[in-house]
Amino acid sequence: MPTTRQNSIQPNRRRHPLSKFFDVLLLVALLINITILVNFIGADWRIYFHYNYFKRSTQPIIAPIDASQLTLPFEDTFGAPREQGRVHQGIDMFCRLNTPIKNAQAGVIVRKGNNTLGGNALWILGDDNRLFYYAHLNGYAGFSAGDHVGQGEIIGFAGNSGNAITTPVHVHFEIMEIERLFPLKKKNINPFHELTGLSHGKSHGLI
Numbered sequence: 001m002p003t004t005r006q007n008s009i010q011p012n013r014r015r016h017p018l019s020k021f022f023d024v025l026l027l028v029a030l031l032i033n034i035t036i037l038v039n040f041i042g043a044d045w046r047i048y049f050h051y052n053y054f055k056r057s058t059q060p061i062i063a064p065i066d067a068s069q070l071t072l073p074f075e076d077t078f079g080a081p082r083e084q085g086r087v088h089q090g091i092d093m094f095c096r097l098n099t100p101i102k103n104a105q106a107g108v109i110v111r112k113g114n115n116t117l118g119g120n121a122l123w124i125l126g127d128d129n130r131l132f133y134y135a136h137l138n139g140y141a142g143f144s145a146g147d148h149v150g151q152g153e154i155i156g157f158a159g160n161s162g163n164a165i166t167t168p169v170h171v172h173f174e175i176m177e178i179e180r181l182f183p184l185k186k187k188n189i190n191p192f193h194e195l196t197g198l199s200h201g202k203s204h205g206l207i
């Protein structure tokens with residue numbers, strides 16, 4: 001009578017002599033791919049992730065600062081010359097230090113951090129698939145990158161951080177249209193008319 005031991009089927013554990021080599025090769029190839037992808041997508045990954053591929057809002061924007069909070073007249077300075085041959089890519093809303101900044105368009109915070117020109121800055125991908133940039137903040141509200149923020153919610157507080165350190169406190173505000181998503185190509189448009197309502201025939205907050 002055969003014993004249990006004799007009946008049991010032993011799995012074949014022998015592997016091809018080169019299998020370990022191929023495992024390592026696969027792992028290296030995978031790491032190279034990931035590195036290329038991470039470099040290519042870079043800091044823009046949240047934009048690709050949160051982009052509204054199927055749905056696009058047409059909700060008009062609201063002004064980040066109320067007209068009553070302005071300390072200087074609101075002027076169209078989009079395209080105005082700036083130092084080192086740059087041009088002004090947005091508009092400035094002058095106000096008191098720590099004036100709460102309202103989110104112009106519902107969307108997702110895709111970047112939050114400090115840069116040389118903008119100081120404390122925020123990038124929001126709006127539900128309308130446009131990018132909104134707020135700069136020179138004195139501080140942030142309690143949101144983190146990846147958070148969805150509703151229209152009109154307080155996202156930060158006005159200041160003069162970055163290259164605005166020698167200027168009066170203001171919110172630098174930009175709107176960028178996404179011309180091509182991947183790799184990202186964006187174009188700044190003039191927010192002045194949308195904020196003053198000149199192109200819509202009605203005011204959305206300023207003037």
Ligand SMILES: [Zn+2]
Pocket residue numbers: 088090091092171172173
């Ligand atoms: Zn500015």
